Amino acid sequence: MTQEYNVVVGMEVHAQLLTNTKMFCRCSADYQGAPPNTHTCPVCLGLPGALPVSNRAAVEATIRTGLALNCEIAETAVFARKNYHYPDLPKGYQISQYELPLCRNGWVEIELPDGSVKRIRIHRAHLEEDTGKNTHAGLHTLVDLNRAGMPLLEVVTEADIASADEAYAFLTKLRSVLRYLGVNSGNMEEGALRCEPNISVRTPEQAARGELGAKVEVKNLNSLRAVRNAIAYEAERQAGVLNAGGVIEQVNMGWDEDRQRTVLQRSKESSEDYRYFPEPDLPPLVVDRQWVEETARTLPELPDAKEQRYRQDWSLRPADTGAITGEKAVADYFEAAVAAYGQEDGKPQRMANWITDELFRLLYADGEGQDLRQIAATRVQPQQLAALVQMVDARKINANTGKKVLELMYGSGDDPQTVVKREGLAMVSNTDVIDAAVQEAFDSNPDELARYRSGEKKLFGFFMGQMMRATKGKADPQAARQRLQEMLDG
Amino acid sequence: MKLTKDEVQHVAELAKLQLSDAELDEYAGQLDQILAYAQQIQSVDTSAVPPTPQVLPLSNVLADDASRDSLSNDQAVDNAPDTDGGYFRVIAVFDESGA
Numbered sequence: 001m002t003q004e005y006n007v008v009v010g011m012e013v014h015a016q017l018l019t020n021t022k023m024f025c026r027c028s029a030d031y032q033g034a035p036p037n038t039h040t041c042p043v044c045l046g047l048p049g050a051l052p053v054s055n056r057a058a059v060e061a062t063i064r065t066g067l068a069l070n071c072e073i074a075e076t077a078v079f080a081r082k083n084y085h086y087p088d089l090p091k092g093y094q095i096s097q098y099e100l101p102l103c104r105n106g107w108v109e110i111e112l113p114d115g116s117v118k119r120i121r122i123h124r125a126h127l128e129e130d131t132g133k134n135t136h137a138g139l140h141t142l143v144d145l146n147r148a149g150m151p152l153l154e155v156v157t158e159a160d161i162a163s164a165d166e167a168y169a170f171l172t173k174l175r176s177v178l179r180y181l182g183v184n185s186g187n188m189e190e191g192a193l194r195c196e197p198n199i200s201v202r203t204p205e206q207a208a209r210g211e212l213g214a215k216v217e218v219k220n221l222n223s224l225r226a227v228r229n230a231i232a233y234e235a236e237r238q239a240g241v242l243n244a245g246g247v248i249e250q251v252n253m254g255w256d257e258d259r260q261r262t263v264l265q266r267s268k269e270s271s272e273d274y275r276y277f278p279e280p281d282l283p284p285l286v287v288d289r290q291w292v293e294e295t296a297r298t299l300p301e302l303p304d305a306k307e308q309r310y311r312q313d314w315s316l317r318p319a320d321t322g323a324i325t326g327e328k329a330v331a332d333y334f335e336a337a338v339a340a341y342g343q344e345d346g347k348p349q350r351m352a353n354w355i356t357d358e359l360f361r362l363l364y365a366d367g368e369g370q371d372l373r374q375i376a377a378t379r380v381q382p383q384q385l386a387a388l389v390q391m392v393d394a395r396k397i398n399a400n401t402g403k404k405v406l407e408l409m410y411g412s413g414d415d416p417q418t419v420v421k422r423e424g425l426a427m428v429s430n431t432d433v434i435d436a437a438v439q440e441a442f443d444s445n446p447d448e449l450a451r452y453r454s455g456e457k458k459l460f461g462f463f464m465g466q467m468m469r470a471t472k473g474k475a476d477p478q479a480a481r482q483r484l485q486e487m488l489d490g
Numbered sequence: 491m492k493l494t495k496d497e498v499q500h501v502a503e504l505a506k507l508q509l510s511d512a513e514l515d516e517y518a519g520q521l522d523q524i525l526a527y528a529q530q531i532q533s534v535d536t537s538a539v540p541p542t543p544q545v546l547p548l549s550n551v552l553a554d555d556a557s558r559d560s561l562s563n564d565q566a567v568d569n570a571p572d573t574d575g576g577y578f579r580v581i582a583v584f585d586e587s588g589a
Contacts, residue, residue, distance in 0.1 A: 019555050020555045020556065020557050021555050021556065021557045021558075026553060026556065026557050026558040027557065027558075027560045028557040028560065029557075030557075035563060035576055036563070036575070036576045036577045037563050037566040037567055037576055037577065037578070038560065038562070038563050038566070038576075039560050040560055040561055040566045041560050041561055042561075045561075045566060047569075053551060053552070053553045054551065054552050054553065055552070055553060055555055056552035056553060056554060056555060057554075057555035058555075059552060078543045078544075083504070084504075085506055086583065087578070087580045087583055099541075100543075134583065135577070136582060136583075137574075137582075138582070139581070139582050140574070140579050140580065140581065140582055141579070141580050141581070141582050141583050142574055142575075142577035142578070142579055143577055143578040143579075143580060144577055144578075145566070145578070273504060275504070278543030278544065280544070282551070283544055283546060283548035283549050283550070283551050284543060284544055284549050285549065285550055286549040286550055
């Protein structure tokens with residue numbers, strides 16, 4: 001019999017903070033694409049006698065993020081040295097935080113498929129420095145230290161994540177919050193946001209006794225999809241090993257994107273091997289409560305709060321609130337469009353439909369695609385979209401024509417009025433024109449007309465289609481339907 | 491308390507030191523003395539004293555986030571024993587499992 005297993009996932013997420021300079025020196029953080037070792041100084045090269053000085057903006061970004069993740073902000077936070085040897089780490093230690101991190105005990109809420117809300121607890125969030133970059137070239141390794149010393153925020157969750165989909169939802173939410181705060185680009189492909197899940201499985205009986213299986217940490221995940229696939233794969237692999245009578249070893253694995261599988265990496269060092277001790281070169285951070293309160297006041301409205309407001313004030317459907325609040329650029333666009341269009345009579349929902357159905361479709365099909373933040377650069381201004389939907393409401397154009405007009409606006413940036421006039425797309429409700437179109441449909445299809453009149457009423461739709469084609473889709477559907485009915489029955 | 495040779499060997503490996511058998515014995519004895527001294531300090535009652543990571547009367551030494559010039563690439567790699575195209579060059583590192 002095959003045993004059933006529950007999957008247990010905890011995550012470590014590293015987010016490069018969007019500062020101008022590095023964490024402990026004032027080398028420029030703008031090193032992407034720069035030649036190797038051109039953004040370094042004695043501090044980030046680890047030269048003897050150099051004195052690190054903490055970046056105020058990085059400390060503040062960490063406090064902001066901690067507050068947004070519902071963490072307690074420490075009154076005293078202390079940097080510590082994490083000692084290990086690797087060529088991308090010139091000092092032989094990484095400056096991190098250990099016993100006294102800046103942020104602890106927070107949470108992020110995710111929505112489950114059944115609509116319920118689950119809280120993923122944040123164990124801690126702390127500041128540390130990034131390493132350099134190794135390039136392996138045959139018998140040698142080439143080291144570029146431009147990235148060494150970049151500020152990194154590390155977020156560690158409790159092992160509250162119970163599936164690959166929950167992990168995906170958690171990371172999506174975390175990335176969204178980081179982008180709202182403007183502290184991280186959220187770019188996983190470039191490594192600005194890196195996620196290392198640790199994954200274990202256990203039987204329901206073990207779960208009841210509070211036991212955990214041996215955990216496997218997976219690295220080299222460069223997209224949200226890779227995180228989801230790696231967790232699903234690893235959970236299945238572990239269950240397979242156990243069912244075959246094997247044992248799961250606590251190891252690090254890497255994700256092989258091409259083969260969609262995990263592969264063994266080096267064996268995991270136990271934490272005491274890092275020989276953490278307080279960093280003597282950096283005085284402690286003392287965060288008085290006034291600093292925390294002032295920082296809290298600078299937080300923007302976050303995605304959860306926006307979602308709740310859209311649902312409560314504007315009765316938006318839950319499916320749409322998530323799609324709109326996920327990216328701040330989309331939420332900003334939506335709110336500007338609603339401001340121009342109106343908040344009454346279900347208008348926000350109607351606007352949400354236009355954005356998530358029509359505008360998203362155009363964005364996805366355009367250029368790089370997939371990245372909805374492009375909405376901020378679209379030629380269709382929120383006010384122009386509002387004007388377009390108003391024209392549909394006022395039955396100056398019908399909804400299908402509206403979609404066509406939006407497409408033309410998307411290409412040209414023109415106002416909807418201009419497009420409608422230029423393309424001759426105004427809705428036809430003139431009875432003479434409609435009557436002529438109906439007559440044309442009758443004349444071209446005498447057999448169908450006879451069948452309809454002898455009782456085959458479902459042909460109504462056929463005639464409606466013929467009639468709309470004859471008017472190039474511009475007929476007022478309501479008026480057209482009414483005249484068609486009258487003339488069919490007449 | 492008596493440090494074993496294996497423990498000394500482990501610490502030496504973490505520090506990337508290669509020690510001979512005689513050295514392992516010698517350092518085991520020396521480290522023992524240091525730990526014995528630390529143990530003596532540990533006998534002091536510090537229950538009312540918060541941990542002290544720093545002895546200087548300083549906190550929140552923070553710099554504004556404004557960039558300054560970095561070293562040139564020539565300066566940065568000047569002291570390196572081996573370089574290649576502006577990179578530091580070292581003997582290839584692989585993960586210990588060889589995977």
